[in-house]
Amino acid sequence: MEFPALSHHGGTRGVTGSCHQLHLDGTTSLLVDCGLEQGADAAPGAEFAPIGFDISGIQALVVTHVHLDHVGRIPALLAAGYRGPILCSEPSAKLLPLVLEDAYKLRVSADQVQVERYLALLQRLVVALPFEQWHDVVESKGVSCSVCLQRAGHLLGSAYVECDVRYPGTEPSARVVFSGDLGAPCNPLLRALQPPERADILVLESTYGDRLHAERSSRLQRLEAAIDRALADSGTLLIPAFSLGRTQELLYEIEDILHRKCLLSEGKVAGQGDPLLTLDWSRLPVILDSPLAQRITQAYTQLHEYWNCDARQRLGQGREPLGFGQLVSVDTHAKHQQVVNYLKSTGRPAIVIAGNGMCSGGRIVNYLKAMLGDPRHEVLFVGYQAKGTPGAILQASEGAEGFVQIDLDGEMYDIRAKVMTLSGYSGHADQAGLVEYAAGIPQAPTKIVLVHGESRAKTALANALKRRFSALGECPDILVAK
Known part of the structure; x- marks a missing residue:
């Protein structure tokens, strides 16, 4: 040899x-x-x-x-x-x-x-x-x-x-x-x-x-449009995400969107009568419901010296891209169930990032069971869905018309919520x-x-x-x- x-x-x-x-x-x-x-x-x-x-x-x-x-x-x-x-x-x-x-x-x-x-x-x-x-x-x-x-x-x-x-x-x-x-x-x-x-x-x-890959430079605008669409219906935007890497990218970009939305609302830049202006963007909850993702996000924050120049500059402006005030971390299972029930029963808009990324287990499944049957809500996929996983089946229902169901833990659930895939996050x-x-x-x-x-x-x-x-x-x- x-x-x-x-x-x-x-x-x-x-x-x-x-x-x-x-x-x-x-x-x-x-x-x-x-x-x-x-x-x-x-x-x-x-x-x-x-x-x-x-x-x-x-x-x-x-x-x-x-x-x-x-x-x-x-x-x-x-x-x-x-x-x-x-x-x-x-x-x-x-x-x-x-x-x-x-x-x-x-x-x-x-x-x-x-x-x-x-x-x-x-x-x-x-x-x-x-x-x-x-x-x-x-x-x-x-x-x-x-x-x-x-x-x-x-x-x-x-x-x-x-x-x-x-x-x-x-x-x-x-x-x-x-x-x-x-x-x-x-x-x-x-x-x-x-x-x-x-x-x-x-x-x-x-x-x-x-x-x-699809064009990546416009993904922030497309994410913002998805948030606008879901929240205009007073619904919850559900994002199944992987704990390491993808979740931190999403938090970073959501913070940027909310920061600009707050500035627009304060300055009344948007058109008169815009229903999105009635939202108090500074109080819109962004719920991170994954204990592992929370620990990894904390580590990412501590490792900010390894971020790129733009991200470190945002820190220098006094902003917290991965720990902003509207970010709500859900730790215990009891608190998780409370959040699911609250969002299901109220009309308060929210963004939820939960694991796992392919909907084959983890806390995202309980959100799906509770909310898939309500057209106010939207499921947004930002990651690869392996063939045969519930995420892939749900993703395939995007744009489908008529009566569509999915099997989650042995029970069938109607899919009436909007389903969308946002490319550019590979x-x-x-x-x-x-x-x-x-x-x-x-x-x-x-x-x-x-x-x-x-x-x-x-x-x-x-x-x-x-x-x-x-x-x-x-x-x-x-x-x-x-």
Whole structure:
């Protein structure tokens, strides 16, 4: 085997389970991500399965970001005896325990003693690395390796990983880059993605390798229009959202909308007789009903130094984009049920953000049961809905006429509420973004390995990359990981 070499323990059959091993020599390696296969990618019982590969010789686990499809197998890795460092960015070091604690309670054990023991072990192993600084991971006579984390723009703390591998008497070093998940442009909180200076081997995600995203720059206006429409009917706007990343983006943009609405109302800028002027925008409740999303949002607020310039400038103006006065956090289940009953029985407008994002469980389900039958309300989807989930079924009812129902927890519910999908919130780069990232490397990679995507997406991205590099007079070897 020629080194450095790659093997893949996930992220090859679909868009989840990323787990890649970089072999430096016959006995020494790094692991990049240790993700859980989810949805259609997962075998039955995947969340409880053993790690499934030999961990001897792994010197470090490097985490690109803290979504479960990149970190969800860490409990299995620890159960297999791994006690090496878990390297990640400084924001990820704060977010990782929150995400894994929640997953551990749901999938392994809710026993507090076990949970605390697990978190204590995790905290001992996590090593927070600054962005844009090289960190020595392996130093030996036969091989040495340093890693550097660069911002990936996918969610707060997300990184792509540069690995610089050096062998005695061999120059230059070998540079292997793992993309992790790359973000789409125009994220309201995060700094823009920049391609690496160099990559001999590029391991590249391909989630949206076969499509282009809808225009993102107008999404704030479209979100505002959805809020106006729902609230004009004195209804509740229900937004099923994922706790990490999407919820924080939504809060940031809702704060901006409400801030401007309050200024308009105070200045009477809107037309006379405008029914929306009768709303007291300064008192419109924005209800965040997800304990995990609340903890993550608090961590995001504490990590404001990693926000982009525009977001930090808003803080400097005395505003609180993720903790504004109208934001109501619902913690206990009893309070959650009270809020559901109150909104169902009154005509007071409200915005509710609740988990889970695909309506397959979590607190959003109780809101749906209570409100789907009332046309005053609206369900707004801002994220991907996996095939077969209640969210996908509900989303498919958008614009339907006549009698439509949905099964929630074994009971049928009429869908009379409005249903809308708001595009432009994907956290992943599309085909154009992925091609620009790869083609933006000053010297073309020798090899590009495509991972983390459906077969059709990988094929389409491979063809797009070949066309782009051919136009540049380059011809890297483009492979699909197996």
